[in-house]
Amino acid sequence: MISFTNFLFVPANRPERYAKAAASGADMICIDLEDSVPAGEKDAARQSVLTALADLDREKTAVRINGLNTVDGLADLLALRNADHCPALLFVPMVESAGEIEIAHNILGDKVDGLVPLIETVKGLRVGDAIAASKGVTAMMFGGGDFSAELGTKLEWEPLLAARGAFIMCCASAQIGAIDVPYIDMSNEEGLAEECARAKAMGFHAKAAIHPKQLAAIQTAMRASDAEIAEATEALAAYEQAGGKAINHNGRMLEAPVMQRYRRIVESARFNSNMDEGK
Numbered sequence: 001m002i003s004f005t006n007f008l009f010v011p012a013n014r015p016e017r018y019a020k021a022a023a024s025g026a027d028m029i030c031i032d033l034e035d036s037v038p039a040g041e042k043d044a045a046r047q048s049v050l051t052a053l054a055d056l057d058r059e060k061t062a063v064r065i066n067g068l069n070t071v072d073g074l075a076d077l078l079a080l081r082n083a084d085h086c087p088a089l090l091f092v093p094m095v096e097s098a099g100e101i102e103i104a105h106n107i108l109g110d111k112v113d114g115l116v117p118l119i120e121t122v123k124g125l126r127v128g129d130a131i132a133a134s135k136g137v138t139a140m141m142f143g144g145g146d147f148s149a150e151l152g153t154k155l156e157w158e159p160l161l162a163a164r165g166a167f168i169m170c171c172a173s174a175q176i177g178a179i180d181v182p183y184i185d186m187s188n189e190e191g192l193a194e195e196c197a198r199a200k201a202m203g204f205h206a207k208a209a210i211h212p213k214q215l216a217a218i219q220t221a222m223r224a225s226d227a228e229i230a231e232a233t234e235a236l237a238a239y240e241q242a243g244g245k246a247i248n249h250n251g252r253m254l255e256a257p258v259m260q261r262y263r264r265i266v267e268s269a270r271f272n273s274n275m276d277e278g279k
Helices: 015-022 039-052 071-081 098-111 122-126 128-132 144-151 158-174 189-202 212-222 226-241 256-278
Strands: 006-011 028-032 061-064 089-092 114-119 139-142 177-180 206-209 247-249 252-254
Touching (some): 006 015, 006 212, 015 039, 028 089, 039 071, 089 098, 122 144, 122 158, 128 139, 189 206, 226 247, 252 256
Parallel strands (some): 114 139, 177 206
Antiparallel strands (some): 247 252
């Protein structure tokens, strides 16, 4: 499962922003070679990324390449293959087949810790199970912007609810992390908090940010609260004391499927605590 609850996109053609993004408090930054970079600046942006990777914290750095059905995407992939330094994660946009991920994995091998396909089309979602189960995939991201454009809807919660639900099931079937699309109304803090809460309740593990001011709200919403951690810890202790048998605890039934969720909450809380101490 993924080790972050938020990450911040930073344009690859703005290298002066890399260090600022890394110091923003984001769990991870994702340097974007795709949508953020105009066609005429792709080569220069790619070189900026390759140069900067030597100085950035690898464990907290990801790169989004261009789509693998484009010349720029293939150039990105081959450049990283030959690079001395690579990011921890590689985000692959507009994925519509498991074959695309197989290509990325075969070329990069273990030079990155994980591949993150972006599901941004109906065609991609239709084969989401196979993409999620592909070798090297550690998480998938729901690309709601392109998805809503294809459907002809607004990038809002309700029009994309069915797609999000299908996406979450693909991630759950492969036991990988699920990342939600950024919230684009940067002036609506209440709306961001509400969408984060909905995403967490649906089963998402992280949400992307497009501005540093969104990070705190995402982290607060996506991480387990103190009350959730206390509830999980108490339930695990009671279940263990009962010898791993189904019991009634505080008016609720504790059994194996329920305990699996509680264990994830406690494990995630421990990891986040260790990560915070290391910042």
